[in-house]
Amino acid sequence: MNGLKLPAMAAALLVLALTTRWAVSAEPEKPADYQWNLPKGFPRPYVPADNPMSAAKVELGRYLFYDSRMSVNGKQSCANCHKQDLAFTDGRAVGVGATGELHSRSAMSLVNVAYSAALTWSNPEMKSLEKQALVPMFGDHPVELGLREGDAFLPLLRSDSRYAALFARAFPADTDRFTMANVTKAIASFERSIISARSPYDRYHYDREDDAVSESAKRGEILFFSQHISCFRCHSGFNFSDATASERNADREIEFHNTGLYNLSGGLSYPSPNVGIYEFTHAPADVGKFKAPTLRNIALTAPYMHDGSIQTLEGVLDHYAAGGRRIASGPMAGNGHDNPNKDHLIGGFPLSAQDRADLIDFLKCLTDDEVIRDPRFANPWL
Template sequence: MSALTAPGAHAGTGVAPPPWTWDLPPGVPAPLVPADNPMTSDKVELGRRLFHDTALSITGTVSCATCHRQDLAFTDGLPQAVGATGQSHPRGSMSLVNVAYASVLTWGNPLMTNLEAQLLVPMFGDHPVEMGMAGHEGAILARLRTDKTYTLLFAAAFPGPDPVTLHHLAQAIAAFERSIVSFRSPYDRYRYGHDASAISDAAKRGEALFFGERLECHHCHGGLTFADDERTATTALAEVQFHNTGLYNLGGSGAYPVGNTGVHEITDKAEDMGAFKAPTLRNIALTAPYMHDGSIHTLSEVLDHYAAGGRTLKDGPHAGVGADNPHKDPLIQGFTLTEPEKADIIAFLESLTDQALLTDPRFKDPFSK
């Protein structure tokens, strides 16, 4: 990846910033980048600072990085995200790793496909309150325009008469998020680097099970990102898919908990009840708890859920047999898995962890000492 240039290096020079260089293994295509927000080192550096800036929240205590921590593969370790005012989100924070390759950006909204637009939701949305800055747009701009570091960074990233705008703020954060690519796991060294010793024999057996037809895992978690909504610079058309995995079946009706029904909340179609995005499995060992609402705690329990063809909750307000959910994806049929096979699959999933990502200085908090 290109080195970050000094703040202000291109400001006022009339020289276009150098193009961005992706840090990718041979054979891995670059992600698709919007034509109106090209990647530059100056823009990414500005975005990194904004991403980690707690002053962009109503309480001054929360930043984008609060819910997307580098040491947790840009998740937060919570079942559901918690906003600046203490209000809980109904869903967990998705990993931002390789988000540049995602054709859809949230757990259950097929209309949210643009990073620049999506990041405005946590900043200014109020259902729920996340960063809580609705109505404070003027104060944000006033602060940024009087901060010497920010004025230099904005001028370098957006040369022109009015560099400090909310539009440019969104573009910079989106550029930083796109820069968070991860292809340095042991599995990548094994698959792309042709290093047969990079993963264990157990992980190799787990890979065979994962990509086999008995378990069907790869149908929803395949490709470069181990998801099914991949988009690259060479992809003509990205297919957007969502899945009901039988996590709930309230009272045998097929319903999911109110306020957390997935794509159904957008379309109001019965067949979309409980349909959620299949998240990336890269770094999955670091991103517990699992599922959209964090209701499954370990990878072992996730495998139990899919082996059963859906989760059974015997009592309580969410009681029901998920395997019988009438809206469940037909791929979720269940399977038999021995304990050694389960251990092999978990070894394979653990081989998808990119340890270098967790301390990479290109993504770290610039405010930390």
Template structure:
């Protein structure tokens, strides 16, 4: 489902505000904004980009946090953002693929939301989604699949139930002192602000980077070295402080939005991935982008199983064995095909030999990327509990 279709669907409500077209999004890449927002960052992290028309404020963050956990913000009253993005799983849901409010199976695996403020593109493989504001329209108003199920018929009454609520009136007045009444655009902006404000840099690995040598076990230290060496090649795509090469921050003049085919499928022997999950190709139609997905950040990856865009790998051990094999050879069923021979496979996915002890070391390193505080921090928790 393209963002264009969504905007069409919502023409009654959102087109009026007219600020969600991808090309119109302006970013603040100059000085830091005047907002006093606590990003809770280590010194090496540059501030993330904020859209000029939606600067981050604490009051919007708090409004967004309530909306994120509120099931009233859905067609059937049974689903909230938190249904698929659970804090104790680093804002994933533990499912292979989630179901939306109308029972539709989403084609892709739920993603973690921590540090999403820095991702150069959002979602698994969509080059056209570059802001959280654009992305959040999809779960709210999308029909393929239906997630929150807000549509042309029910959106006025859903908005009304929020607008009439005393608590939301207070939160809204604090977030938008000069504009009333509350509209869908405010809801989208506040949700984006909450997500943008979820930062996660309190793992054992972060303590190690900050100078505490004892924060990592010897096994995790060996794993870190393996991760960063030319035999395993992991760091080429999972690089930097976020362990992804798809990053944008305020200090950058040039932003890259890379996508990679890691050789998971090859259903026709010519490189095809199963529909609709053909990666960036699904959006651009370019053959060379078949099966190309954004390298996910590996922070908190130990608590976000199952893995990959379709949740098709259950454990980190299996992920590492798949890379060691240079891709995945599926020998039975309708998805059969030798992903190792996918012609669109990235040149860094070539396979390598690795001992059992080394696999355990890489897993120990990946485990050290979990920010335990993120999982329980009341700042990001359900305000209604």
């Protein structure tokens, strides 16, 4: 009897072991398996139904994000313009593509981009990280990475043994895994994973650590949230941007704002091609309207504004205090204060030297020193 039972049990155990192994290596991770570990006060981000989060996709996306073979010259990747130590910006006024072509706009931070209700500086229609990733890869207005449809890029991924394993884990159910759709799904998953709020301000505000920020930063916080200075009206909520959405309100419409940076005479009041959402709506009232970006890590992401045309945070405060930027001479001459589309909240305000220093200290305490060193977001090829 025992002689019969034992092998049966052993066989059952073997089957169990085999199926468990099979489940680990070939079954897609269930979305519920992904650990967000969200900071206090952060809702769950919106994730499209056809691209549930998984640790395997995030890992594959990280390799792709940092893979310099993803460009026409084999030297540039997403990370050239989105550098971790600069909160995923590039320190330049405008991006420089693989062919040397200049972008008309400044590279944007990707920290907490999972919460962005509309992507890029001024495109109300760009709502998907999966779709957005195709723009730097294949776009030629301007050339960023300069890939061409039918390039050697997918075959290259297919022939790389490391990618064979990464794609198999990320997309186990697919017969052809090496597709552009899967590449963008993985990159988007990696981008969504870059969530962070470990700044001194978060420790002060959410964790009630009273000494996490200076007295000056506390005064700056009051100014930031005051009615007469009103920064918080556009840079609002947990991500300091009114262009924020989450799982609960993924479809919300957001507002774009003209902050009075320019007021060119004749034609359009903002220099082409950076005319704001007018580019899409062609409504004259939309010239110069841009997204209010997050102010998290803002001390790391100079120069500022959609075209990198303000060098410092002091310069940004001057612009707001004046209620618009005055450019005295040259092709951009004009007083942004008088731009007909300027948001009514940009009225200008008196700013003492003390107020200025306090506001800057407040903005600086939005820097999260951990996200820029977190190994989960770093270059995996090194």
